[in-house]
Amino acid sequence: MMLREDEDSLVCDFAETYHILDFRSLPAKLAATLAAGLSDNSRIKRHFSGMACTTETLLLALIADVQNLSLWSKSKPGSPKPESLADKFLGNLGKEADTVSVTAEEFDRIRQELLKGGEQNG
Structure with a gap:
């Protein structure tokens, strides 16, 4: 769902948080776990919460x-x-x-x- 909503934010969050530039190369379960572990101030989580800033x-x-x-x-x-x-x-x-x-x-x-x-x- 995150990927469909705002792929660019997810790519940036993975790069910034985990230093992973190609998250698609990860096993799907690991990528999902890492996505769920992003902070509430991450771009993708702010997108879903409607927050424009931290x-x-x-x-x-x-x-x-x-x-x-x-x-x-x-x-x-x-x-x-x-x-x-x-x-x-x-x-x-x-x-x-x-x-x-x-x-x-x-x-x-x-x-x-x-x-x-x-x-x-x-």
């Missing part, structure tokens, strides 16, 4: 967004709101973002889940 890149974009909003909140009234980098990575261009309200506990839980995902992939 978790780390998304977290950095969110940090930049918070910083930009903080600076914007101190700017002159009427200044245009900064565009969200995270929305660009998530493909939300042209859409008005919904306001999300979470408690401090929910924020910490979500943050820990995202950080755990990054540690498992690094």
Whole structure:
């Protein structure tokens, strides 16, 4: 299925991760095992999850967004709101973002889940 969906990403992931340039020369079972073992930040797994960037890149974009909003909140009234980098990575261009309200506990839980995902992939 991975091969049919995005062969180029799979070729690049095998070359980058395993230094295998011709994965078709491998036994099918081994190639499938290695494909399943690719990190969540691999091109092919990001393709299937719909992520345009790595978790780390998304977290950095969110940090930049918070910083930009903080600076914007101190700017002159009427200044245009900064565009969200995270929305660009998530493909939300042209859409008005919904306001999300979470408690401090929910924020910490979500943050820990995202950080755990990054540690498992690094």
